[in-house]
Amino acid sequence: MHHLLVTGGAGFIGSNFVRWMLQQHPDLQVTVYDKLTYAGRLENLQDVAAAFGDRYTFRQGDICDAGRVAEVIAERGVDTIVNFAAETHVDRSIMDPDAFIQTDIYGTYVLLEAARQAGNLRYHQISTDEVYGHIEGDHRSLESDCLAPRSPYAASKAGADHLVNAYFITYNLPITISRGANNIGPYQYPEKVVPLFVTNALNDQPLPVYGDGQQRRDYQFVLDHCQAIDLILRKGVIGETYNVGTGTEMTNLAMVEILLDELGKPASLIRHVEDRLGHDRRYCLDVHKLMDLGWEPDYTHEEAIRATVRWYVDNRWWWEPIRSGEFKQYYEQVYGKRRVLSAP
Ligand code: NAD
Ligand code: DAU
Numbered sequence: 001m002h003h004l005l006v007t008g009g010a011g012f013i014g015s016n017f018v019r020w021m022l023q024q025h026p027d028l029q030v031t032v033y034d035k036l037t038y039a040g041r042l043e044n045l046q047d048v049a050a051a052f053g054d055r056y057t058f059r060q061g062d063i064c065d066a067g068r069v070a071e072v073i074a075e076r077g078v079d080t081i082v083n084f085a086a087e088t089h090v091d092r093s094i095m096d097p098d099a100f101i102q103t104d105i106y107g108t109y110v111l112l113e114a115a116r117q118a119g120n121l122r123y124h125q126i127s128t129d130e131v132y133g134h135i136e137g138d139h140r141s142l143e144s145d146c147l148a149p150r151s152p153y154a155a156s157k158a159g160a161d162h163l164v165n166a167y168f169i170t171y172n173l174p175i176t177i178s179r180g181a182n183n184i185g186p187y188q189y190p191e192k193v194v195p196l197f198v199t200n201a202l203n204d205q206p207l208p209v210y211g212d213g214q215q216r217r218d219y220q221f222v223l224d225h226c227q228a229i230d231l232i233l234r235k236g237v238i239g240e241t242y243n244v245g246t247g248t249e250m251t252n253l254a255m256v257e258i259l260l261d262e263l264g265k266p267a268s269l270i271r272h273v274e275d276r277l278g279h280d281r282r283y284c285l286d287v288h289k290l291m292d293l294g295w296e297p298d299y300t301h302e303e304a305i306r307a308t309v310r311w312y313v314d315n316r317w318w319w320e321p322i323r324s325g326e327f328k329q330y331y332e333q334v335y336g337k338r339r340v341l342s343a344p
Pocket of ligand 1: 007008009010011012013014033034035036037038039040041061062063064083084085086087088089103107126127128129157179180181182183184188189
């Protein structure tokens with residue numbers, strides 16, 4: 001691993017990963033390839049550009065554009081691809097799945113084919129726990145479980161995972177896959193629940209909790225995810241998939257309680273609103289396979305939530321311009337006519 005192509009590197013997890021890798025590996029070169037959709041922002045990488053000089057390069061482009069992808073791989077001398085590029089928000093996938101099918105499935109195919117044509121480059125796919133679907137009882141998803149995605153987003157990510165595995169089996173492409181839990185931390189676009197609720201609360205706006213708020217998620221600090229990907233790139237077994245999460249779970253309402261406590265804001269901001277269509281009640285991962293590589297998380301849920309809240313409190317320069325732009329229309333579309341189920 002000498003020169004990484006990080007697709008989707010201007011988004012939330014990708015930008016944290018680029019910073020992490022450049023800090024950890026002094027000989028590494030990184031090229032970020034990103035379309036800069038609403039979720040991709042050069043501000044997420046402005047300190048990286050300043051700190052790492054010519055070890056970091058940015059190229060704008062779409063992962064569905066095979067010619068441009070091949071050109072950047074050749075121009076930069078890439079030997080490893082890590083694919084974060086995706087449409088990522090479940091609510092947007094419910095309103096309009098088209099871009100999800102294009103980017104998350106077809107775009108992954110384009111990258112796999114580019115990796116193959118360039119001489120079987122090392123390829124890592126960033127996937128999600130959502131591909132397992134809603135998990136019943138006490139079961140924790142194992143990497144060997146059947147995929148049972150339930151939203152257009154999750155289905156498009158599952159389709160990509162199948163393609164990645166097919167390229168390993170058919171062409172011997174040296175791949176790995178990681179399936180991450182709900183990441184939180186710096187630079188997450190405020191459509192996702194934790195940054196949405198922090199920034200709403202800072203503006204004394206209500207927090208729209210879907211349904212009863214008893215859905216269970218594994219809120220993982222983004223740097224724990226980045227460390228895991230780094231480890232898989234160096235020590236993961238080619239052809240294998242690794243779950244990445246804390247291996248524990250909490251309800252959305254418990255997450256909200258910690259978030260409000262860190263901000264010193266009242267529970268009266270909570271509004272239970274009409275649920276998300278097809279809302280998965282529970283995700284929970286078995287992470288022993290990753291731990292066997294020597295990984296363990298540094299952050300508990302509570303530490304991750306509190307650290308994330310503090311970042312948003314300290315970095316209004318980052319999120320205030322976002323919330324005053326395109327986001328206002330999006331917010332109105334998703335929440336404007338949503339039925340309130342209970343308010344204090
Ligand atoms: P994000 O929405 O913050 O960023 C996505 C990035 O991809 C943006 O920079 C965007 O500009 C770029 N992009 C979108 N379409 C593109 C295209 N066609 N060509 C090139 N670039 C394109 O997403 P994120 O939360 O950082 O997620 C990154 C990856 O991690 C995704 O693959 C997602 O499925 C996966 N994942 C996310 C989480 C989570 O909790 N956020 C958890 C597990 C897995
Ligand atoms: O689990 C990994 C996945 O986590 C990633 O693959 C996705 O890219 C990422 O968006 C995230 O998906 P979720 O749907 O779990 O995340 P979101 O932040 O949208 O919602 C988290 C939980 O909070 C979920 O149970 C829905 C609930 N929620 C969400 C929003 C936006 C609310 O109650 N109210 C809200 O307004």
